[in-house]
Amino acid sequence: MRVVVLLSAGRHPVSGRAILPPLEAQAIAMALALDPHCYGLHAGCTPDGVADAPGYGLPSLDLLTIDADVDPVPALAADLSKRKPDLIVAGRRGQGGNDTGLLPYALAEALHLPLLNDIVSAAQEDSDGMGRFEQALPKGAKRRVTMLLPAIVTVHPLAPAAAPFAYAKARRGTIEFREGPSGEAAPGLFETRSRRARPKLMRQADAESDGGGAAIIDPDPDDAARMIVDYLERLGVRRLRNEASRTTDHRD
Amino acid sequence: MGAAAYLSWLVVAMIGIAIFQIARRVLLWRRGRPAEVAWLAGLAALPRRYLVDVHHVVNRDRGASRMHVPVAGGLVAACVLSLAGLIPALTGSRPLWGLVFAGFSAMLIGAGLVTARRYPHKLPRLSAGRYQRLPVLLLAFAAGGAFTAGLTSIGDPLPPLSILTLFVAALGGIGLALEVARGPMRHALAGAFHLVAHPRPDRFGDGRDTALRTIDLDAPKLGVETPVDFPWNRLLGFDACVQCGRCEAACPAFAVGQPLSPKHLIADLARAQSGGDAPAYGGAPYPNARSVGGTGGPDRPIIGENAVIHPDTLWSCTTCRACVEECPMMIEHVDAIIDLRRFQTLELGAVPAKAVDPLDNLRGCDEQNGQPLAARADFAAGMGVPVIRDIGEADILLWLGQGAYDLRYQRTLRALIRLLQMADVDFAILGDEERDCGDLARRLGDEATFQRLALDNIAVLSGYRFKRILTADPHALHVLRNEYQGHGGHYEVIHHAALIAELLESGQLSVGARQDLSVTYHDPCYLGRYNGEFDAPRAVLDWIGVERREMTRSGRRAMCCGGGGGAPVTDIPGDTRIPDLRMAQAKDTDASIVAVACPGCTAMLEGVVGEVPEVRDVAELVLQAVEAGRVAAQPAAGSPPQRVTA
Ligand code: SF4
Numbered sequence: 043m044r045v046v047v048l049l050s051a052g053r054h055p056v057s058g059r060a061i062l063p064p065l066e067a068q069a070i071a072m073a074l075a076l077d078p079h080c081y082g083l084h085a086g087c088t089p090d091g092v093a094d095a096p097g098y099g100l101p102s103l104d105l106l107t108i109d110a111d112v113d114p115v116p117a118l119a120a121d122l123s124k125r126k127p128d129l130i131v132a133g134r135r136g137q138g139g140n141d142t143g144l145l146p147y148a149l150a151e152a153l154h155l156p157l158l159n160d161i162v163s164a165a166q167e168d169s170d171g172m173g174r175f176e177q178a179l180p181k182g183a184k185r186r187v188t189m190l191l192p193a194i195v196t197v198h199p200l201a202p203a204a205a206p207f208a209y210a211k212a213r214r215g216t217i218e219f220r221e222g223p224s225g226e227a228a229p230g231l232f233e234t235r236s237r238r239a240r241p242k243l244m245r246q247a248d249a250e251s252d253g254g255g256a257a258i259i260d261p262d263p264d265d266a267a268r269m270i271v272d273y274l275e276r277l278g279v280r281r282l283r284n285e286a287s288r289t290t291d292h293r294d
Numbered sequence: 295m296g297a298a299a300y301l302s303w304l305v306v307a308m309i310g311i312a313i314f315q316i317a318r319r320v321l322l323w324r325r326g327r328p329a330e331v332a333w334l335a336g337l338a339a340l341p342r343r344y345l346v347d348v349h350h351v352v353n354r355d356r357g358a359s360r361m362h363v364p365v366a367g368g369l370v371a372a373c374v375l376s377l378a379g380l381i382p383a384l385t386g387s388r389p390l391w392g393l394v395f396a397g398f399s400a401m402l403i404g405a406g407l408v409t410a411r412r413y414p415h416k417l418p419r420l421s422a423g424r425y426q427r428l429p430v431l432l433l434a435f436a437a438g439g440a441f442t443a444g445l446t447s448i449g450d451p452l453p454p455l456s457i458l459t460l461f462v463a464a465l466g467g468i469g470l471a472l473e474v475a476r477g478p479m480r481h482a483l484a485g486a487f488h489l490v491a492h493p494r495p496d497r498f499g500d501g502r503d504t505a506l507r508t509i510d511l512d513a514p515k516l517g518v519e520t521p522v523d524f525p526w527n528r529l530l531g532f533d534a535c536v537q538c539g540r541c542e543a544a545c546p547a548f549a550v551g552q553p554l555s556p557k558h559l560i561a562d563l564a565r566a567q568s569g570g571d572a573p574a575y576g577g578a579p580y581p582n583a584r585s586v587g588g589t590g591g592p593d594r595p596i597i598g599e600n601a602v603i604h605p606d607t608l609w610s611c612t613t614c615r616a617c618v619e620e621c622p623m624m625i626e627h628v629d630a631i632i633d634l635r636r637f638q639t640l641e642l643g644a645v646p647a648k649a650v651d652p653l654d655n656l657r658g659c660d661e662q663n664g665q666p667l668a669a670r671a672d673f674a675a676g677m678g679v680p681v682i683r684d685i686g687e688a689d690i691l692l693w694l695g696q697g698a699y700d701l702r703y704q705r706t707l708r709a710l711i712r713l714l715q716m717a718d719v720d721f722a723i724l725g726d727e728e729r730d731c732g733d734l735a736r737r738l739g740d741e742a743t744f745q746r747l748a749l750d751n752i753a754v755l756s757g758y759r760f761k762r763i764l765t766a767d768p769h770a771l772h773v774l775r776n777e778y779q780g781h782g783g784h785y786e787v788i789h790h791a792a793l794i795a796e797l798l799e800s801g802q803l804s805v806g807a808r809q810d811l812s813v814t815y816h817d818p819c820y821l822g823r824y825n826g827e828f829d830a831p832r833a834v835l836d837w838i839g840v841e842r843r844e845m846t847r848s849g850r851r852a853m854c855c856g857g858g859g860g861a862p863v864t865d866i867p868g869d870t871r872i873p874d875l876r877m878a879q880a881k882d883t884d885a886s887i888v889a890v891a892c893p894g895c896t897a898m899l900e901g902v903v904g905e906v907p908e909v910r911d912v913a914e915l916v917l918q919a920v921e922a923g924r925v926a927a928q929p930a931a932g933s934p935p936q937r938v939t940a
Pocket residue numbers: 534535536537538539540541542556557560617620621622623624625
């Protein structure tokens with residue numbers, strides 16, 4: 043069985059650094075179990091992030107070079123329809139980079155292939171070109187699906203763990219660069235809007251807090267209360283000095 | 295001329311056999327990777343290394359030194375003097391044989407002491423097997439030699455008896471010489487070579503050399519897979535092991551039933567070199583030993599379920615260096631363990647399941663639990679700690695370390711920051727520019743991640759001016775002080791206990807009346823054994839006037855808390871846990887507080903449940919004392935002292 047893993051240039055959720063999405067590392071493990079000679083496929087302008095894939099055991103990696111703003115689907119579809127793998131394994135959602143999670147669906151449409159989402163295991167039926175899969179359903183349920191190959195599947199996080207990353211394997215991995223078709227810019231599916239401005243209060247707090255608060259040991263409770271009220275007013279948390287309010291607990 | 299003349303030829307034969315036997319091992323060592331050895335300096339230093347450094351370690355076990363000095367000294371003296379008998383003019387010299395008699399007699403006393411260590415019951419840490427033959431051979435050679443030489447020195451009155459004693463000496467002597475390849479006598483020759491060609495010559499004398507060596511990440515193979523991947527002088531080192539078991543007795547992992555014994559490990563590494571023909575190991579098995587299937591050989595993998603050493607053995611080590619500290623043969627167990635881990639991690643990706651996430655996080659976002667770097671200083675919000683990026687320079691750069699994300703250790707760090715502020719120390723933190731120092735990655739064998747983190751941190755540090763780096767984390771201290779040097783980072787790094795000691799001495803901090811507390815101090819391995827700092831924390835405790843008690847294992851020989859080397863991450867199960875054992879030792883002192891000086895120790899010891907001493911960092915104790923002093927200094931403080939934490 044010929045298996046290909048679609049790889050995307052993800053971003054680390056905390057650092058924003060280019061990484062291979064963890065789910066795709068799991069996809070590699072699944073593909074390896076089916077086909078020890080499986081290969082990875084990525085369409086993009088640089089190998090950032092996907093270059094880690096050999097570190098998870100992926101034997102070879104093809105990179106279709108396309109311009110940064112070009113839709114990768116035609117390039118991938120052209121390549122896949124030439125090489126005709128039996129099974130295309132992909133992640134299931136965007137991981138913060140230039141990926142949307144819609145790609146497997148767009149590809150299934152372009153290649154006229156069935157797509158099965160959220161699988162946790164895959165095996166080839168011995169005889170007849172069928173694949174047997176387990177699909178994760180909500181609330182921990184699973185169902186078996188037998189499907190005629192070729193097909194596209196997306197991997198669910200409950201699939202078996204990825205092989206741990208091995209630096210030396212990543213270092214030895216070779217990437218074959220091939221020129222992808224120069225396509226059109228990706229259709230703008232979404233309107234981009236800048237992040238919602240932070241509430242005014244917090245901005246002020248930020249500007250005010252120079253950090254250097256004073257610690258007052260064992261103050262008179264009334265003084266302490268007054269100081270806290272002053273402080274809150276300076277921050278703008280409290281607008282008007284309300285003589286009626288009482289602040290008794292001054293521990294901060 | 296009496297039978298003693300043949301003693302000379304016996305010694306010649308023994309030397310010949312020993313050379314032949316050790317040559318077999320030399321051929322094995324030579325297959326190892328090349329290593330740079332300063333031969334002349336090593337040779338010149340040999341007597342000092344042996345007589346001072348080795349003896350210093352041997353002498354910790356008085357019984358051992360009382361045994362070793364006569365047996366080895368007698369053996370060498372008797373053999374050298376016997377060789378003098380080859381000079382024709384001396385062959386018939388009665389005084390010479392009298393001296394030989396004295397040498398053998400000394401050896402005989404020693405051999406008796408060796409025997410007492412093994413018969414009727416051997417000390418538990420010693421090996422049986424071939425090693426149980428050793429006393430017999432020693433006694434035969436010593437007694438036979440003594441009688442032969444003695445009879446000759448009084449004119450050989452009973453020639454048949456002399457022949458008999460010579461025969462006994464020959465049996466023992468030849469037997470000893472044969473043991474040089476695979477048995478206990480190997481330690482004598484390999485040990486001497488090891489002292490000359492030691493991979494860490496700087497550790498001798500008053501020196502210290504504990505930083506892990508860097509490796510070239512572009513090398514064809516990373517880390518050690520088979521015996522021949524070790525540098526040759528490391529292979530030589532494994533052969534120097536005399537299976538005395540001191541390392542095993544000191545090893546915390548062994549003590550709690552994790553499948554690790556440093557002695558067994560070194561013996562396995564020595565055995566793996568020669569593969570199938572190695573004699574069986576006669577020591578205590580790995581606790582809860584996992585079964586392994588392989589025989590090993592120079593080109594065969596060492597680690598694996600089908601190799602010589604089970605991976606769980608490798609991952610049980612806390613890198614505490616207690617074994618290295620105790621080893622009279624100066625073997626570097628931790629280096630071997632890390633080299634083996636490097637291959638597992640870098641080449642195979644064969645790390646324990648629980649270590650995968652921390653390593654992934656370190657690669658992905660420079661923090662082992664996947665927390666944002668910007669959140670590291672959150673615990674100090676409102677304390678007014680300046681970030682060095684905003685001010686450009688400071689006297690002291692405070693390295694917060696991993697503990698800054700830990701709720702418990704945040705208390706310690708806040709106490710330290712308060713002390714610095716009270717003492718008007720000019721300090722700043724790196725803020726979100728502080729990455730993980732790389733300690734965990736390096737101990738888990740992920741040298742690639744360590745090197746990247748080191749270079750990134752060094753790049754950041756080079757952008758600021760500061761005099762010293764202060765840290766409350768001995769692991770960070772060790773890495774910044776000693777291991778960044780290999781990557782171009784040279785810093786003066788000070789541990790918080792040492793800085794607090796300075797501040798107390800200079801009067802920048804002053805403490806109140808004597809604290810009515812009994813405290814026992816737990817030495818962190820990475821501060822103590824790794825960096826030789828034992829005194830400052832104790833001086834601080836004395837300064838604040840607590841009653842200080844020592845645990846049986848303290849200072850250089852302190853027991854690890856179980857928190858180093860990635861052991862909490864790899865989490866190899868044993869019968870109990872190392873911190874439980876250490877806490878029991880602390881409890882035995884009846885102190886009410888166990889003072890710590892490391893986030894790792896704090897976390898491990900805080901995790902112990904039951905009726906145990908309270909865990910307090912040195913900084914917390916000092917803050918308490920300083921605040922007590924301030925309250926006392928305030929006239930007529932009407933209310934009870936209040937702790938102000940923000
Ligand atoms: S490694 Fe050192 S301490 Fe351990 S048994 Fe061998 S010689 Fe003794």
